[in-house]
Amino acid sequence: xxxxxxxxxxxxxxxxxxxxxxxxxxxxxxxxxxxxxxxxxxxxxxxxxxxxxxxxxxxxxxxxxxxxxxxxxxxxxxxxxxxxxxxxxxxxxxxxxxxxxxxxxxxxxxxxxxxxxxxxxxxxxxxxxxxxxxxxxxxxxxxxxxxxxxxxxxxxxxxxxxxxxxxxxxxxxxxxxxxxxxxxxxxxxxxxxxxxxxxxxxxxxxxxxxxxxxxxxxxxxxxxxxxxxxxxxxxxxxxxxxxxxxxxxxxxx
Amino acid sequence: xxxxxxxxxxxxxxxxxxxxxxxxxxxxxxxxxxxxxxxxxxxxxxxxxxxxxxxxxxxxxxxxxxxxxxxxxxxxxxxxxxxxxxxxxxxxxxxxxxxxxxxxxxxxxxxxxxxxxxxxxxxxxxxxxxxxxxxxxxxxxxxxxxxxxxxxxxxxxxxxxxxxxxxxxxxxxxxxxxxxxxxxxxxxxxxxxxxxxxxxxxxxxxxxxxxxxxxxxxxxxxxxxxxxxxxxxxxxxxxxxxxxxxxxxxxxxxxxxxxxxxxxxxxxxxxxxxxxxxxxxxxxxxxxxxxxxxxxxxxxxxxxxxxxxxxxxxxxxxxxxxxxxxxxxxxxxxxxxxxxxxxxxxxxxxxxxxxxxxxxxxxxxxxxxxxxxxxxxxxxxxxxxxxxxxxxxxxxxxxxxxxxxxxxxxxxxxxxxxxxxxxxxxxxxxxxxxxxxxxxxxxxxxxxxxxxxxxxxxxxxxxxxxxxxxxxxxxxxxxxxxxxxxxxxxxxxxxxxxxxxxxxxxxxxxxxxxxxxxxxxxxxxxxxxxxxxxxxxxxxxxxxxxxxxxxxxxxxxxxxxxxxxxxxxxxxxxxxxxxxxxxxxxxxxxxxxxxxxxxxxxxxxxxxxxxxxxxxxxxxxxxxxxxxxxxxxxxxxxxxxxxxxxxxxxxxxxxxxxxxxxxxxxxxxxxxxxxx
Numbered sequence: 022x023x024x025x026x027x028x029x030x031x032x033x034x035x036x037x038x039x040x041x042x043x044x045x046x047x048x049x050x051x052x053x054x055x056x057x058x059x060x061x062x063x064x065x066x067x068x069x070x071x072x073x074x075x076x077x078x079x080x081x082x083x084x085x086x087x088x089x090x091x092x093x094x095x096x097x098x099x100x101x102x103x104x105x106x107x108x109x110x111x112x113x114x115x116x117x118x119x120x121x122x123x124x125x126x127x128x129x130x131x132x133x134x135x136x137x138x139x140x141x142x143x144x145x146x147x148x149x150x151x152x153x154x155x156x157x158x159x160x161x162x163x164x165x166x167x168x169x170x171x172x173x174x175x176x177x178x179x180x181x182x183x184x185x186x187x188x189x190x191x192x193x194x195x196x197x198x199x200x201x202x203x204x205x206x207x208x209x210x211x212x213x214x215x216x217x218x219x220x221x222x223x224x225x226x227x228x229x230x231x232x233x234x235x236x237x238x239x240x241x242x243x244x245x246x247x248x249x250x251x252x253x254x255x256x257x258x259x260x261x262x263x264x265x266x267x268x269x270x271x272x273x274x
Numbered sequence: 275x276x277x278x279x280x281x282x283x284x285x286x287x288x289x290x291x292x293x294x295x296x297x298x299x300x301x302x303x304x305x306x307x308x309x310x311x312x313x314x315x316x317x318x319x320x321x322x323x324x325x326x327x328x329x330x331x332x333x334x335x336x337x338x339x340x341x342x343x344x345x346x347x348x349x350x351x352x353x354x355x356x357x358x359x360x361x362x363x364x365x366x367x368x369x370x371x372x373x374x375x376x377x378x379x380x381x382x383x384x385x386x387x388x389x390x391x392x393x394x395x396x397x398x399x400x401x402x403x404x405x406x407x408x409x410x411x412x413x414x415x416x417x418x419x420x421x422x423x424x425x426x427x428x429x430x431x432x433x434x435x436x437x438x439x440x441x442x443x444x445x446x447x448x449x450x451x452x453x454x455x456x457x458x459x460x461x462x463x464x465x466x467x468x469x470x471x472x473x474x475x476x477x478x479x480x481x482x483x484x485x486x487x488x489x490x491x492x493x494x495x496x497x498x499x500x501x502x503x504x505x506x507x508x509x510x511x512x513x514x515x516x517x518x519x520x521x522x523x524x525x526x527x528x529x530x531x532x533x534x535x536x537x538x539x540x541x542x543x544x545x546x547x548x549x550x551x552x553x554x555x556x557x558x559x560x561x562x563x564x565x566x567x568x569x570x571x572x573x574x575x576x577x578x579x580x581x582x583x584x585x586x587x588x589x590x591x592x593x594x595x596x597x598x599x600x601x602x603x604x605x606x607x608x609x610x611x612x613x614x615x616x617x618x619x620x621x622x623x624x625x626x627x628x629x630x631x632x633x634x635x636x637x638x639x640x641x642x643x644x645x646x647x648x649x650x651x652x653x654x655x656x657x658x659x660x661x662x663x664x665x666x667x668x669x670x671x672x673x674x675x676x677x678x679x680x681x682x683x684x685x686x687x688x689x690x691x692x693x694x695x696x697x698x699x700x701x702x703x704x705x706x707x708x709x710x711x712x713x714x715x716x717x718x719x720x721x722x723x724x725x726x727x728x729x730x731x732x733x734x735x736x737x738x739x740x741x742x743x744x745x746x747x748x749x750x751x752x753x754x755x756x757x758x759x760x761x762x763x764x765x766x767x768x769x770x771x772x773x774x775x776x777x778x779x780x781x782x783x784x785x786x787x788x789x790x791x792x793x794x795x796x797x798x799x800x801x802x803x804x805x806x807x808x809x810x811x812x813x814x815x816x817x818x819x820x821x822x823x824x825x826x827x828x829x830x831x832x833x834x835x836x837x838x839x840x841x842x843x844x845x846x847x848x849x850x851x852x853x854x855x856x857x858x859x860x861x862x863x864x865x866x867x868x869x870x871x872x873x874x875x876x877x878x879x880x881x882x883x884x885x886x887x888x889x890x891x892x893x894x895x896x897x898x899x900x901x902x903x904x905x906x907x908x909x910x911x912x913x914x915x916x917x918x919x920x921x922x923x924x925x926x927x928x929x930x931x932x933x934x935x936x937x938x939x940x941x942x943x944x945x946x947x948x949x950x
Contacts, residue, residue, distance in 0.1 A: 033863075051573035051650075051700070059813070060576055066811045066857055066866065074863055076366060078539040080579045083464055084370040103697060113700050134510055135863040142487070145367050149479040153472035154431045158351040158763045161422075161429035165386070168440025178433040178458065181465060185369055212431050 022048040022112060025120040026061065028073055034133050040122065050113035054097065055080060055087060057112060058123075074136040082109040082249065085184030088191070089137045090124040095188035098247040106186065106249045126191035130198060130235040141187050143233040144201060150229035151222040152205040154214050167213050177211035180204040182250040189244035189252075195236030200244040202230050203260035204252045210263055221272035223263040291833055292889035295840065299931040302556075302921055306725035306769075307411040312941050316415045319725065320768050324775035331356035332482075334774050335519040337504055339491045339546050341368030343463075343755060344738025345525030346470035347762025353477030355767060357774075360517055361474070361483050362506060364490040364541055364868075369471040372527055372539040373738075373758060376463025377584055379447055379455035380755040382420040386444060391452040393417045398942060399450045400753060404718070404746020405895035405911065406944045407559070409919065409937060411725055412743045419764040420756055424456055426763055430469040434458050447751045455752045460584065460690055466755055470762070491546045492871060493796050494522065494734070496553045497788040500779065501734035505796050509868060512861040514796050516789050520777040521733045521770060524550060525762065528717030528739040530563060532876045532883070533828070534820025537569060537582040537715035543872040544879045547721050547740055555729040556921035556933060558722035558742025560879070561887035564749055564896045565829055567634035569713035570698050571649050571667040580713040581698060583691050585751070588627045588634070590675040590684065591708070593618050595646040595668050602648050606669055606707045617641060621907075632748065632896055632909070635712035636829045638668045642711075649709045654821060657835065659842075667709035676704065712829060716754060718745040718896060719886075722921040722935075726769035727761060730921070735770055737761035742919065747895025800860050803870045808853030812869045815850050819843065819873070819880055827884050832900045836888040840881055847877040882922060882930060889932065892916045913944050 024045045031038030045064070048057055055077050062072035078086040087107040091097030096107045100114045115121065123137065131139040169177075183204035190198045206223050209215035215222075231237075238257055245254040308318040326334065334357050338349045341363040349361040363371065383396040396417035401408055424442070428434065434456050435443040447455040458465040477483040488509040495503035495516060503518040529544035530536040551557045568587055569580045594616045596602050601609050617637055619626040627634075641647060642664055649667030656662045676684050681704060685692070692703045699709070720742040727735050727743070738758040745753065782789065826832075826839035850873070858864040893902045893909035894916070902910045919935040 049574055049576065052576050053578070053698075056576045056578050059578055063811055063813065066855060069855075069857065071857055072866060074865055078365060078370055078541050079372060079375050080540060081375055081537075081581050083461065084365075084372070084374050084539060085367075086365060086370050103693070105697070109697055111698065111700065138863060141366060145369075145475060145478075145485070145487075148472060148475040153476045154429065155476065156426075156429040156473075157354045158347070158426060158473070158767065159422075161425040164384070164425045164428040165441050167428075169436055170440050171436045171438050174433055174436045174440075177431070178465075181431075181433050181458075181468060182461065184464075185367065208433070209431050212433065214429055214431050 022050060022115070022117045024048050024057065024112075024115065027120065027122040028137070029124045030073070030136055031133060033135055048112055050111070052112045053080070053108055054091070054110040054112065055108050074138050076138050077108060080108040082106040083184060085186040088126060088186045088188055090126065090191055092122055095126070095191040095247045096249055104249050104251050106184070126187050128190045128193075128196035128235070130190060130196060130233045131187060141185070143235070144185050144187065144198070146233060147198065147202055147226055147229045148205065151218065151225035152209070154209060155218060169213050173211040177208050180208040180211070180252060180256055183252050184250055186249065188247050188249060190235065192243040192247040193236065194241060194243065195239060197238045197244075198230055198233070198235040199238035199257050199260065200248065200252055200254070202226050203256040206260045206263060207256040210259065220263065220267035220270045223260060224267045224272075227264060290891065291837060292885065292891075295885045296889060296929050297925065297931045299923060299933045302933045302935050304409065304411070304724040304935070306728075312411065312414045315411060316418055323769060323772035326771050326775050328356055332358055333778055334358065335360065336521050336523060336770070336774075337362070337517055337519040338523040338525060339504065340371065340525035340527060340738070340740070341471070341474065342371030342373035342525060342527060342738060343467060343470055343758030344740070344762040345523070346371065346467065346474045347759055348523055348525060348737055348766050349483050350470060350473035350477050351763055351767045352770070353474075353480070353482035356482065359477070359483040360486065360519065362486045362489045362491060362504070364488065364509065366487055368474055368485060368487060369468065371467060372542055373467045373755070374464045375537070375539065376755055377460045377582070379445065379457035379462045379752040380423065380466065380759070381447070381454050381750070381752045382424045382456060382756065383417055383454060384421050384424060386442065387453045389452045391454050395452065396420060396454065400744070400750060401746065401942050402945070403748055403750035405748050405909070406746065406913070406917070406939070407562070407894050407919075407937065408744055408746030410939060410941055414941075415765065416744050416757055416760050419760045422764055423756065423759045427466055427469050427759075430473060432458065432465050432469040434465075450750070463755060466759065470759070490868065491526070492549065493792045494550045494553045495782070495789050495792045496731060497782045497786050500732045502779070502782045503789065505792050507796070507800075510863050512859070512864065514793065514800070516784055516793050518782050518789075520774055520779055521735065523735045523737060523766065523770070524721065524740050525737040526740045528720070529879065530714045530717050532820070532880055533714045533823050534816050535572065535577060535580050535713065535824070537566065537580050537713050540579060543875065545872050545875045548875040548879050550721060550729065550731065550734060552924050554731045554924070555734060556722035556923055557719070557882060558919050558921050559719040559747070559886065560883040560922065561827070561890060561897050562718035562747045562895060563714055564716040564718060565632065565635045565712045566715045567631050567638060567712045568670065568710045570695065571709050571711040572652050573650060575653060581694070582713065582715055583695065583710070585631065587670060587688060587691060590679070590687065591627065591670040591672050592616055592674055593627050593634070593668055593670055595641045595648060597646070599645045602646060602665055606648070606671070615646070632829075632898065636898060638710070638712055639829050641668055642666050655825070657825070657838070667711050669707040670710045671707035672703060673707070714828070716749055718742070718747060718749055722919065726772065727766050728769070728773065733773060735766060737766050747897055799871070800867065803854070803856050803867060803874070804860060806852065806854050806856065808855045810849075810853050811855055812866055812873050815846065815854060816869070816873045816876065818846055819876060822846070823880055823883070827887050830898050830900050831887045833888060833891075836884045839884045840888070843877065843881045843884065850874065850877055885930060886920055886922065890916055890920065911946065917944070
């Protein structure tokens, strides 16, 4: 296959960025999207040009490290027939001769580092605000001492599947990280172990979410439609319900 | 660690070619496991350990490198205890460590199934599975703390699979006869890691742990005989900095990425371990790597990594290749039954497609070497270095199972795996037989540690896949997660205090000669890499090294092949340092430079791995020496000569030094495996 790539190049957060055009020949349809970027970088290295910086690690769709906007959609969601991460998108999703535009996540909460790489540490700080259950090592009761109903447990799992990639933020016209936050809230709220801190957690995490410069949620739903792990939009409704309840309680920020 | 005079029977025959590559040093042994009955050992050690008063803990600093199951769990736990923890990872967030990719599950001796499981049985299964090359004392403790892990994870909110009664579900896994594997769909590693990550973030918020992500450890600082710090490169700014502590913990994972194509993440590397090795930490059993039989095959030269599919697929799929080479390119559905070779069923009638991982892997290679592989022809080099093209794939066919059980049943059992296969290959496994091929995915070898997980450098501890402990020559399924969390949550936090109680140690800072030397060495190395301006990319060296390792130190190893490999690695390493092209500058986000440093270390480590494989003239677990097999072609151990851990000391310009730790089996009897 022959491919034309328009890739966002930007030396650092302060520099001006621009789209640069590259031609690639000999792309195989079995290659993953990131292998195509590898191929381009090999070519650039041979020409003594600076390779394109992009984040990636496991390349099997689970670590959440990779993520670029492809033809306007995070992880190239609308080029693929199934929800996907960038690393699991393959070139057979594109026609021979296709022109593909590749950009970084763009959101107020994700400052750019270089080219396609952004800083997502705000997500870690949202978790620090309360996305955990306070139990020290060694202090746990026997695992079967507290049964967890299967239905709720499965729903907890559906939300715990979030990989923290940030596609939801990149897709949102408001630059909101509400789906990410809601996934953690719902995961822990559905488990008996998560109850003691349930309402302080939601208040503190939302406060941190807002402090990080993410926008508010207006129920547009772009986030859920690009989520590689299919975190449902209704998790945000769960978050809102818990947040409402928390306003009548004293704990939390 | 204690050393004794070299064993009298030097255990080497004249004419052994390995002798040209190493020197024999004194035997070593673990001095930390108390000499009591194995059931009382861990409790005794915990009682013997000296303690640190809670109010003194914040005065003690511990550096932990890595945030996977072992590192993340250790950082959170030591933070909770009140130590001042500095935690480092190369990823952008601690949640991304490669523990996240583990699919299958985690073993624990809970005996929830009432199926005769016990600490004793998990201990026995693990030692046997490791082909009797693991240290008994460490394995027993692993089995002993396994049940606590499940309690801890459930309390953290890990959503394990549950039954309708609300209690935990378990399944069987990897050739054992009890159902002791806890799981969270096909994402057990992810869920356990998120549990550890949440505990870690809680400590970061509490101020006991300071997190440095996008920081790569590039050197260890050993001052006055003790590990006292590390040097890191800030991967965003390029700043090279030194950090100081009372103890250093490496939890930096395995080295399978040495093979370039593996199921490891792209960033997985040996650098932290290798840098420590160069500073005096012994490397244990580097030749023990595990190869997984059911991975998606290579599609071509641009392949960057391999994806593993759960080997549960072998329960219902039948593995075959065409009998005639000319059928290798025809549609497999058109190959008549009589022209198919179900080779595992043919060679191993009793176990068939369910033979252990190493056997299934080796036979797949044999079929492809014979020219009966399927799928795309892959360019590679043969034994003599000449280019050739080989089809590297065998069929895993579900048509019988679909006919017998119906598509619905197969979908319920393997639906997610079939979807994954379809997404990666574009072929629908409900209609077309899957193609599979083995790939490297775990390193049993690692830095040598004693019962306390302390390396041969005082004050340097090693946890999880990064150490050599617990799995011997072969790891059982669902045991990697168990070991990572056992080390991180329960073992290290109960042993490191024994050492820390002798601190705080005299202050070491950037002016200490050892720190100055380490920092200068790192800067010099970076400058050198950037100044070569050669003609080959870093990746091209990594790929070539991987191909050498895979051909000669992969599924099957021979004395002749390993010697060829050592020669080629040396030549490649020389070329690397004169002809590599690393673009850009240090003071920037420079991924080519990051990779160059890692590949440079792989080029040194690969040689040691081949030397270890060459010296071990027996087959055991993941290490198959063609010269040592039974008449039926099975692995043949030589317990009289090789029942020891090979702990390698860095030799500098000279040859590496082999220290043997004899394996003493007091509680388990050594037996030869058989799967006929």
